[in-house]
Amino acid sequence: MSDVEKQIAQWRDSLACSETMRDSDVDELENHLREELETLSTSGLSPNEAFFVARRRLGDTAALEAEFAKAHPHRRLGHHLFWMVVGVLTARLFGTVCMLVSNASIWLGYILGLRGIWLVLAYGVAQTVALAILVLLAWRYYASRVQATTVKRSLSISTGLFIACALAGLPWILRLVMLIPDWTIWYSAMVTIGRARHWVDTVWSTLTPFLLVATAIALSLRCTPTARSQG
Amino acid sequence: MAVSKDLVAASAAPMVLSILAEGDNYGYAIIKRVRDLSGGGMNWTDGMLYPVLHRLEKQGQVQSYMQTSVAGRKRKYYRLKEQGAKALTEHRNQWMLVHTTLQQLWERKPCLT
Known part of the structure; x- marks a missing residue:
């Protein structure tokens, strides 16, 4: 060339x-x-x-x-929305894969003779490792295909990921509470927490699209064209 | 003499429509025609023409289509639509009014008595 x-x-x-x-x-x-x-x-x-x-x-x-x-005044909004949806879907995909891996680890741990807190630990470790591997692979893929100047696209993706994580966060805190080992004492509390988690899940998933749109609009209004080097 | 940015921006749409009224044309040739006619005085930043063309297309005044040149280059041509011709007449009336007003003002002789 x-x-x-x-x-x-x-x-x-x-x-x-x-x-x-x-x-x-x-x-x-x-x-x-x-x-x-x-x-x-x-x-x-x-x-x-x-x-x-x-x-x-x-x-x-x-x-x-x-x-x-x-x-073309609507393109900026569309661009942010698109990449935020990519962020949310990525978070969803990662969540599903992590769940499958950690569930498999529980079965494997059970077969290998693990019980009680050790099973919970195996679940947590498997999930963390799976998430770390997925994030690393995704980052390598993303970095190999886009330029370093694509800051705004990364911003939209990370905003989408952040929203997805924030929305998933509250139910997960409740899930962690449910992992308290002495579950017999907490049984009635667990039932209440389980119901609460279900409602929180429902409310959050209903709010997700509205939050996405609001954030995309806010980003579009805030972002101004950046001066880039002319190569 | 270079024309100010504001005047360049204000005259962009009537200029483009007038050139397209002569026949279908593509971006580079439109810029070149403006540059030649104005003797280089209409100092357009070339890339700014395209958003103007896209805006006119969205407003239904021009229509674009792809055509391959003899040299094998794919070009996006623009054609003036009926609505564009009407808009051009309107532009023309307005600019002629400005022109005749200024001409009368500038040609008036000072009264010395």
Whole structure:
């Protein structure tokens, strides 16, 4: 790949992670850049000089993003919502996998002769290890596919994850209370807590979509185009 | 002489519509035409044209379609729609009014008696 092609690819990447520009918009701008490069090259400029001039004429990335945001005001909100939903679904998926792994560990522990608190410990350890592995794999996958400049996308994903964790948090605190070993004394309390947990679960899962929308709107209003380096 | 940013922004839509009234065209050629006609005085930042075109398309004044050039390059062309032609007439009336008003003011001779 020639120097200019590399520079074009870098410039394209800096636009591709924009919240307000779609791939078709970036294609259109790239076409413009290439036409300008051809014209400038015939006037005697070197390919690198031509790229520098053409990119400057096309405009600063942040300013372009701001102009596209004015033309398509709903894209930013949609972008945040999409990636927050990705965050919530990821949290859900992780939760399900962790639950399966920890349930399997209980069965395995029981077969191996573990009883009482040791079974609970095996459950906890299996869940923690499974979650750590999943987070590590997901992070490696994410880091290998997106640029470091995709800060806002990461922000939306982590907000989604945070909301999902916060929503899942309260029922889990109640679940932990239920793990108190001397359960015979706490039996009646456990029944009450179990019912409360069910209601908390129901209320939280009903509120989740509304909280997601509200947070996405708040993020869209707060986020302004960032000045990025021009590669 | 460079035209101020505000004036460039205000004239962008009528300029684009007028060029499209001559025939279907694509972004780079539109910018080039503006640059040639104004002798380089209309200093557009090239990338700013596209949000203008997209806004006009959303308003139903222009319509886009893809076409491959002889050199094999895929270009997004824009075509003026009926609503765009109406908007252009409106723009034209407004700009002519501004133009004739300013012309009369600037051509008035000072009264010395």
